[in-house]
Amino acid sequence: MNVGANGWLLARILRSPIDAAALDAAGWTALIAIARAEQMIGTLAWRLHGTAMPPAVARILADARASADHGRTLALWEAEAARRALAPLGVPVVLLKGTAFVAAGLMAGQGRSIGDLDILVPRESLDAVERALLANGWEWVKPDAYDDAYYRRWMHELPPLIHRDRDRMIDVHHTILPLTARITPDAEGLLAAAVPLRDGLAMLSRTDVIVHAAAHLFADGDLAGGMRNLWDVHCLIEEFGVGGLVERAEHHGLGDAVGRALRLAAALYGDGATLSPGDRACLRRVTARDGWGRATRPWTRLGFYVRSHWLRMPPAMLARHLWTKWRKQAVA
Amino acid sequence: MKHVFSVRIGPVGFRVGSDWREPIRQLAALYAGYPQPEDGVPDFTVRLFAQRPWRRVIRPAVMIGGDFMIPDAAPLPLAQGLLAAEMAMNLQMALGQRRYLLLHASAVERDGRVLLMTGESGSGKSTLAALLSQRGWRLMGDEFALIDPITGLAHAFPRLVSLKNAAIAVAEAAMPQARFGPLLKGTPKGAIRHLVPDAAAVAAMDTPGKPALLLFPRFGFTPDIRDVAPGEVFMRLTQASTNYVAMGERGFDALTRLVLGIPAQAIDYPDTGHALAQVEALWNAL
Numbered sequence: 001m002n003v004g005a006n007g008w009l010l011a012r013i014l015r016s017p018i019d020a021a022a023l024d025a026a027g028w029t030a031l032i033a034i035a036r037a038e039q040m041i042g043t044l045a046w047r048l049h050g051t052a053m054p055p056a057v058a059r060i061l062a063d064a065r066a067s068a069d070h071g072r073t074l075a076l077w078e079a080e081a082a083r084r085a086l087a088p089l090g091v092p093v094v095l096l097k098g099t100a101f102v103a104a105g106l107m108a109g110q111g112r113s114i115g116d117l118d119i120l121v122p123r124e125s126l127d128a129v130e131r132a133l134l135a136n137g138w139e140w141v142k143p144d145a146y147d148d149a150y151y152r153r154w155m156h157e158l159p160p161l162i163h164r165d166r167d168r169m170i171d172v173h174h175t176i177l178p179l180t181a182r183i184t185p186d187a188e189g190l191l192a193a194a195v196p197l198r199d200g201l202a203m204l205s206r207t208d209v210i211v212h213a214a215a216h217l218f219a220d221g222d223l224a225g226g227m228r229n230l231w232d233v234h235c236l237i238e239e240f241g242v243g244g245l246v247e248r249a250e251h252h253g254l255g256d257a258v259g260r261a262l263r264l265a266a267a268l269y270g271d272g273a274t275l276s277p278g279d280r281a282c283l284r285r286v287t288a289r290d291g292w293g294r295a296t297r298p299w300t301r302l303g304f305y306v307r308s309h310w311l312r313m314p315p316a317m318l319a320r321h322l323w324t325k326w327r328k329q330a331v332a
Numbered sequence: 333m334k335h336v337f338s339v340r341i342g343p344v345g346f347r348v349g350s351d352w353r354e355p356i357r358q359l360a361a362l363y364a365g366y367p368q369p370e371d372g373v374p375d376f377t378v379r380l381f382a383q384r385p386w387r388r389v390i391r392p393a394v395m396i397g398g399d400f401m402i403p404d405a406a407p408l409p410l411a412q413g414l415l416a417a418e419m420a421m422n423l424q425m426a427l428g429q430r431r432y433l434l435l436h437a438s439a440v441e442r443d444g445r446v447l448l449m450t451g452e453s454g455s456g457k458s459t460l461a462a463l464l465s466q467r468g469w470r471l472m473g474d475e476f477a478l479i480d481p482i483t484g485l486a487h488a489f490p491r492l493v494s495l496k497n498a499a500i501a502v503a504e505a506a507m508p509q510a511r512f513g514p515l516l517k518g519t520p521k522g523a524i525r526h527l528v529p530d531a532a533a534v535a536a537m538d539t540p541g542k543p544a545l546l547l548f549p550r551f552g553f554t555p556d557i558r559d560v561a562p563g564e565v566f567m568r569l570t571q572a573s574t575n576y577v578a579m580g581e582r583g584f585d586a587l588t589r590l591v592l593g594i595p596a597q598a599i600d601y602p603d604t605g606h607a608l609a610q611v612e613a614l615w616n617a618l
Contacts, residue, residue: 026372029374054372055370056369056370057371066582067430292333
């Protein structure tokens with residue numbers, strides 16, 4: 001197979017599992033290392049389930065499926081714990097990202113690794129939600145005055161909380177981009193259009209869920225975890241289609257981000273797309289991984305890291321932020 | 333990576349990549365006679381690397397990484413590269429193994445039945461396993477016992493036996509013909525020397541055994557033997573397992589079955605001679 005050992009190898013096999021038949025031992029070894037590094041081994045395992053492979057690979061992927069199933073159970077239990085804590089408030093609780101995908105039984109959730117529980121609540125309910133979580137065993141992760149104040153004033157979420165018994169984090173969002181970003185999505189619209197799941201939980205609408213994935217990737221982050229997030233986008237489009245998506249993205253001011261997400265997802269996992277130079281740079285960053293699972297292309301990575309901060313806040317504020325962070329680090 | 337070594341230890345295949353030749357050369361020498369990973373595809377990848385390019389040569393320090401990593405692992409000097417490799421392999425098992433319930437225990441086998449010994453570092457479980465392997469027992473491993481959740485059998489994981497501090501001289505005296513790795517002084521755990529499992533242990537490593545007895549040895553006390561109740565055994569083994577929680581229901585079922593299926597005793601001993609006699613007596617009384 002004419003693919004070097006980088007993120008493209010994983011993308012190629014996810015797009016076309018039948019191509020795995022051409023892998024030799026070194027190819028399988030690289031594929032597994034890359035999939036683990038991208039936290040996509042469970043996704044790969046489900047995608048290749050039932051296809052021919054060497055017995056040693058079959059065992060590794062069977063373990064990965066069992067592990068992902070257990071992760072799914074934990075994620076749903078964590079959502080249930082949050083639901084119980086917040087039910088008395090009577091506020092809408094919208095599941096985001098991986099937990100929403102598995103709760104709704106979506107293809108994007110199959111085998112997906114899920115870390116924190118991410119929820120969206122109305123901004124005016126934040127204080128009540130915070131009190132309810134603290135009263136039910138969640139605690140602050142970062143007891144740092146600057147970070148705490150920064151989160152509360154400028155971020156789209158509360159400082160992360162962790163449950164003292166279950167050791168699981170919860171991120172409570174009130175919108176999907178930092179308040180300092182130049183784009184302001186319609187947070188009330190996200191809540192108003194949310195789709196009920198069961199037991200009082202909900203998830204974003206079929207268009208908003210794709211808008212959120214794109215916002216997270218391009219308008220906020222440095223493309224870390226990009227392979228997985230673009231797989232989410234690919235699966236969501238497969239299942240939900242793109243009807244009304246462009247209009248909805250424009251409504252949130254995220255038309256560019258969604259357009260790019262669709263092109264990159266198509267390039268990696270779909271039928272390809274016409275790419276701009278910016279798209280190609282993103283793909284270079286997203287696939288920067290070698291057959292040992294190591295991060296490669298450090299300058300590309302650094303460029304996107306700088307860009308993510310540039311997008312997140314105005315220049316003067318960025319300078320002040322980095323200065324404060326640097327001084328704290330120097331003191332420590 | 334520049335230097336590569338692959339090996340299969342029991343049912344688990346590893347690939348170790350290194351920025352330096354020396355750790356790979358040592359691994360290849362000590363694991364000579366071990367097979368390659370099945371189908372050429374290892375279960376886990378391990379990386380030994382320099383944090384910055386110049387640290388390959390200037391005050392070289394070995395960072396450990398791989399498929400599964402802990403964020404704040406401290407580097408080791410290159411002279412302890414072998415230890416870094418062993419730690420990194422153990423780390424993959426501890427964090428990434430999902431096929432078997434892992435017990436932090438040594439294991440030896442006789443007549444198809446397995447004796448498990450678990451305890452904290454310094455309890456003597458590695459030393460006792462090494463000494464028993466000289467007395468008609470087959471060494472299955474000194475670090476992890478692998479319990480298959482489906483069959484309940486214990487699988488061998490005979491990696492290099494890690495002898496620490498005073499145990500080094502004891503083993504050297506008892507096994508003059510055995511092969512040892514270099515003496516590593518000043519490691520985070522004191523002096524360490526690796527013992528190569530004997531040929532019989534490697535030849536039989538694909539043969540699992542049925543757990544028959546669990547012991548909690550404790551070195552440095554007057555001789556004593558006590559029964560340990562199943563509830564306490566269960567709690568102690570959850571703490572001695574690195575993947576009990578991650579295994580979920582399968583882990584709970586496997587551990588319950590093990591605890592209810594075999595007797596457990598705590599043995600206190602002042603020296604290895606007492607311990608070996610206690611072990612033989614308990615085993616013969618089964």
